[in-house]
Amino acid sequence: MKRHAINKPWEAYLFLLPWLIGLLCFTVIPMVLSLYFSFTRYDMAKSPVWIGLGNYVAMAKDPRVLKSIKVTATYVFLGIPFQLAFALLLAVVLKKPRFGVRFYRTVYYLPSLFGGSVAVALLWRQVFNKEGIINRLLALVSIQGKNWIATPDTALYTLILLSVWQFGASMVIFLGGLQQISQDIYEAAAIDGASKFRAFFTITLPLLTPMVFFNLVMTVINAFQAFTPSYIISGGTGSPVDSTLFYTLYLYINGFKQFKMGYASAMAWVLLAIIGLITALMFGAAKKWVYYDD
């Protein structure tokens, strides 16, 4: 018996209409315009002036662009491995339902809930200040702390610490993955005499790699776009000496402080290219280490 279609095709497009309009008006057209602006000089007061690859050439020579890429890359590639490692470790430790575990999970998740807020960024600024609580605790053991936020060598690390601190959300994702692994496999392994340690590396970790991979991709994409901590902690400047100048912050300064909309658009497209390239690399490397059932 031929199955009847559940709906008329036009009905489906009717339900998709808001999304289709949104896709066109808030994504496709803006992207086309943005690409066009990136080849122009445009200050919003006068009409855009075509300058070809001028913005991209200027970017390649702009030391602050290179510096901001370096700062952002350090933030992403130093912070995320630690973030995911902590998330995995705590997920394994808090996997078994036992007394207090639900409460502990909540405790470790809370930084992720609050971490993106302006309030916590402001708090971070105080915590790592010259008179901040970290230095006062260090003073108890007779260590003379410095102003971590205002020292070029350490300012970025306080931001990285802020991102590692928020490992809780990844931990929750891993917990979800761990709970899907059938208990039978572990029992079979135990009968065969495998230690818990060995079971982790030969069973848990391989089965969890698809989830780790997905998490890695999404976290990297998001981290490249981080803005609030850099803006709040550096007071909107990327100081000291550009050591916390995130790429997005420099883009913001160009576009919305100096009204170099063309230059900022070019920066946005380079960001897209960087994220696209790194995502493609991660997908390429995934074949080597991500375990798929089928």
Next chain:
Amino acid sequence: MRFKKRASALIFHLLIIAFGFSMLYPLLWMLMASFKSNQEIFAGVNFFPKAPTLSNYASGLKGVSGYSFFKFIGNSFLLAAACIIGNIVSCSMAAFAFAKLEFRLNKILFSVMMLTLMLPFHVRLIPQYIVFNKIGWVDTYLPLIIPKFFATEGFFIFMLTQFMRGISNELLEAPRIDGCSTWKLFINFIIPLSLPGLMTVAVFTFIWTWNDFFSQMIYLSNPSRFTVAVALRMFVDATGQSTWGALFAMSCVSLIPLFAFFVGFQRYLIEGIAAGGVKG
């Protein structure tokens, strides 16, 4: 043997608690500091306030630029409410089409939607700002709200599509045979069955809107329209570092709604994170 088991359980709890406490220490310290005098905040390492005072809250709630902090809290709530409605309506419609309706471009359009998830929003930001500026929407809430009614949050479409795919087709067949229209099917069957998913959308929209700083800073300039995030930053600029106490008090106030939502809707939050791998 039993003793050994108990001892290892004790060590487990001690370690977990110690590590957890050190993680929450900055937040707890801020909470305590909000009840301390400004002199006490900058002196010593005592955790609990020696003479608890509410003066920080009193001076903080006065707000900035002549507007009380309650005004900013109200603004943030209104904005979040509008975004929640927009996201729920538009994303559930799109998700229904992707999950349950048959049309030729289903797979292709779904891939396009997934692709938009990976785009950095900066490639859309500047033209959007320029257009919103031209039509006089800058310094209103419209640029922050209207896109939500057009399903611009791809993640929620993805999540709801996954959710609706889980609704069994047999369940929908009976009303179909009875001649139920597609629209009625959506309203009377899909929406009620998707309620947990829609709750997750609402909770995440609230958290993201509450924490969002970048777009609110770009689009809002009149203090009467400030949200909590923008007002907190203004507060620092206006008063400097001399009033950390009041700042901490307002920071704590700004985190209360987040915490309340978390406690009230923890289940939906956890399910949402597990379903799609987003950050809270």
